[in-house]
Amino acid sequence: MILTITLNPSMDFIYSVDDFVLGANNRTNLPVKMPGGKGINCTRALMYLKADVLAYTVLGGENGNAIRKYLENENMPLISKKISENSRNSYTIMHNGGIQTEIVENGPKISKLESNEIIDDIINIVNGEERINIVTVNGSINNDNDFYYVSLLTALRENVSRKLVIIMDQSKKSLNNIVNNSVYSPDFIKPNEVEFAELFNMNSEEISKESIISKLTETKSKIPNILVSLGGNGAIAKFSGNIYEVSIPSIKVVNPTGSGDSTVAGVASAIARNYNDKDIIRYAMACGMANTLEEGVGVLSLDNVENLFEQIDVTLVSEEIKK
Amino acid sequence: MILTITLNPSMDFIYSVDDFVLGANNRTNLPVKMPGGKGINCTRALMYLKADVLAYTVLGGENGNAIRKYLENENMPLISKKISENSRNSYTIMHNGGIQTEIVENGPKISKLESNEIIDDIINIVNGEERINIVTVNGSINNDNDFYYVSLLTALRENVSRKLVIIMDQSKKSLNNIVNNSVYSPDFIKPNEVEFAELFNMNSEEISKESIISKLTETKSKIPNILVSLGGNGAIAKFSGNIYEVSIPSIKVVNPTGSGDSTVAGVASAIARNYNDKDIIRYAMACGMANTLEEGVGVLSLDNVENLFEQIDVTLVSEEIKK
Numbered sequence: 001m002i003l004t005i006t007l008n009p010s011m012d013f014i015y016s017v018d019d020f021v022l023g024a025n026n027r028t029n030l031p032v033k034m035p036g037g038k039g040i041n042c043t044r045a046l047m048y049l050k051a052d053v054l055a056y057t058v059l060g061g062e063n064g065n066a067i068r069k070y071l072e073n074e075n076m077p078l079i080s081k082k083i084s085e086n087s088r089n090s091y092t093i094m095h096n097g098g099i100q101t102e103i104v105e106n107g108p109k110i111s112k113l114e115s116n117e118i119i120d121d122i123i124n125i126v127n128g129e130e131r132i133n134i135v136t137v138n139g140s141i142n143n144d145n146d147f148y149y150v151s152l153l154t155a156l157r158e159n160v161s162r163k164l165v166i167i168m169d170q171s172k173k174s175l176n177n178i179v180n181n182s183v184y185s186p187d188f189i190k191p192n193e194v195e196f197a198e199l200f201n202m203n204s205e206e207i208s209k210e211s212i213i214s215k216l217t218e219t220k221s222k223i224p225n226i227l228v229s230l231g232g233n234g235a236i237a238k239f240s241g242n243i244y245e246v247s248i249p250s251i252k253v254v255n256p257t258g259s260g261d262s263t264v265a266g267v268a269s270a271i272a273r274n275y276n277d278k279d280i281i282r283y284a285m286a287c288g289m290a291n292t293l294e295e296g297v298g299v300l301s302l303d304n305v306e307n308l309f310e311q312i313d314v315t316l317v318s319e320e321i322k323k
Numbered sequence: 324m325i326l327t328i329t330l331n332p333s334m335d336f337i338y339s340v341d342d343f344v345l346g347a348n349n350r351t352n353l354p355v356k357m358p359g360g361k362g363i364n365c366t367r368a369l370m371y372l373k374a375d376v377l378a379y380t381v382l383g384g385e386n387g388n389a390i391r392k393y394l395e396n397e398n399m400p401l402i403s404k405k406i407s408e409n410s411r412n413s414y415t416i417m418h419n420g421g422i423q424t425e426i427v428e429n430g431p432k433i434s435k436l437e438s439n440e441i442i443d444d445i446i447n448i449v450n451g452e453e454r455i456n457i458v459t460v461n462g463s464i465n466n467d468n469d470f471y472y473v474s475l476l477t478a479l480r481e482n483v484s485r486k487l488v489i490i491m492d493q494s495k496k497s498l499n500n501i502v503n504n505s506v507y508s509p510d511f512i513k514p515n516e517v518e519f520a521e522l523f524n525m526n527s528e529e530i531s532k533e534s535i536i537s538k539l540t541e542t543k544s545k546i547p548n549i550l551v552s553l554g555g556n557g558a559i560a561k562f563s564g565n566i567y568e569v570s571i572p573s574i575k576v577v578n579p580t581g582s583g584d585s586t587v588a589g590v591a592s593a594i595a596r597n598y599n600d601k602d603i604i605r606y607a608m609a610c611g612m613a614n615t616l617e618e619g620v621g622v623l624s625l626d627n628v629e630n631l632f633e634q635i636d637v638t639l640v641s642e643e644i645k646k
Contacts, residue, residue: 025425
């Protein structure tokens with residue numbers, strides 16, 4: 001069973017404006033509303049993949065109530081903790097024939113007390129439900145502690161006696177601390193090229209398949225599985241010490257939002273099915289791509305996933321040199 | 324007592340973004356939230372003016388519940404009708420040092436049945452509360468009937484036996500039908516220069532104090548009192564057949580939103596106090612200006628209103644020629 005963790009969920013409002021003008025009054029119809037946040041999107045994708053999944057999230061205020069209602073309508077298996085501040089809204093404005101402008105609230109501040117309670121909650125859930133063998137920690141938390149996810153990871157490693165696969169999808173300082181300043185490591189991270197560049201203090205111009213391969217080769221990371229997604233250019237992966245280049249077919253993207261979250265869902269689901277490394281990578285990429293073929297976020301069709309899975313090539317670039 | 328009518332209220336979210344970029348992900352703090360819509364803003368201004376006021380509005384769905392809660396927190400005297408669709412949100416993004424970009428939902432569609440019930444409601448309220456002697460009808464309604472406000476005006480004139488002062492603040496087709504295609508007339512309208520141009524099929528370049536004066540002079544409108552606001556250039560008014568030019572002092576505008584609604588509040592409040600025509604005009608302008616000195620919408624200080632009232636000159640331009 002997969003447990004997803006979303007500590008900054010949101011209600012997403014999607015607006016269409018033909019001609020969006022700054023400094024003006026822009027009229028629009030009522031929005032499409034959909035609960036979001038990385039872990040919520042990932043959970044939705046896992047439900048489409050027919051995975052055994054449970055979502056943990058935090059909800060507060062009137063927005064939290066609205067998000068809960070919408071998630072219940074989706075029949076999402078959910079455990080939520082009540083927090084004191086109001087959950088956040090996010091807005092996507094689709095305008096001028098394909099431009100996507102987002103306004104994203106930072107979200108409610110999670111107090112020190114609340115963040116400690118959240119860790120206790122999660123440990124209790126994992127220890128109380130022995131079927132949970134995979135945990136995904138998705139997205140950001142709005143508090144002042146850049147080491148919060150290191151603490152959560154530490155708690156999961158030290159307070160759960162059985163082997164857990166831990167998948168973490170963070171960025172910026174949180175990602176850096178997980179990678180460079182933590183005693184314990186997750187089993188999987190999925191930086192995109194921008195996050196990878198940040199992690200290795202590279203300029204974005206330096207980023208290429210070659211530079212990623214050489215960084216992954218020369219760096220002795222404790223994290224066993226890393227997937228660096230390169231959008232339409234496929235991916236580079238380092239799994240169990242082996243480095244792979246991933247080639248993907250070109251597709252017609254409808255809406256890219258949630259592609260990364262669907263990739264995480266693909267990884268978790270493939271691990272749950274005991275796929276081998278190459279197939280985990282292919283399945284993850286297929287799920288990320290299948291999501292981009294849909295309007296919805298974290299929505300995918302199993303037919304598209306299977307079809308794309310067959311078209312993705314994973315080539316071994318360099319093998320781990322055993323000492 | 325003044326009854327205000329708001330058939331398309333909204334919850335306004337006010338966001339600050341330092342550098343708002345189209346096509347990008349723009350991060351922001353939690354918004355300032357404030358219920359709005361023209362009649363709600365007008366009611367708030369009337370409360371600041373210590374007027375005896377009652378607000379009638381329509382609310383639906385989760386947004387309607389949120390708006391009701393916020394209005395109750397303001398202690399706004401409120402009668403609301405439940406409608407089937409969700410009330411609307413509006414967004415103001417303050418960005419790049421003073422640019423104000425608005426995203427405004429059209430709002431819930433009001434069905435034919437609901438619009439008929441609304442008219443019945445209003446007639447019952449006015450007939451049930453004899454202290455109501457002034458009614459303001461503020462802003463738009465989202466239904467397919469451009470004659471809806473004509474029907475409401477007709478119902479008020481035909482089904483209320485006592486003399487009511489009716490102030491209407493609409494635009495576009497609704498305003499045109501009230502002015503040109505209605506058997507009954509309101510006592511007061513307040514077009515701004517753009518609305519006045521629309522009403523008389525003038526190009527916006529043709530609009531000047533002189534052209535407005537000549538249009539008002541040559542047109543035999545059944546509406547006894549018309550105030551054409553010209554922003555920082557003051558106003559032209561036609562009251563009881565006499566035409567006035569209004570000169571205003573220059574002020575430092577903080578936030579112009581709600582200025583028109585505060586002007587309507589000023590008119591209603593001045594009529595309730597039996598001011599003469601010139602002083603009604605001065606008070607209305609003072610209230611509209613006082614609102615622009617505040618961050619809040621429909622917020623004004625009585626000191627500023629009194630101070631501005633003293634600085635506004637209303638000069639008779641042409642007197643009605645009695646036959």
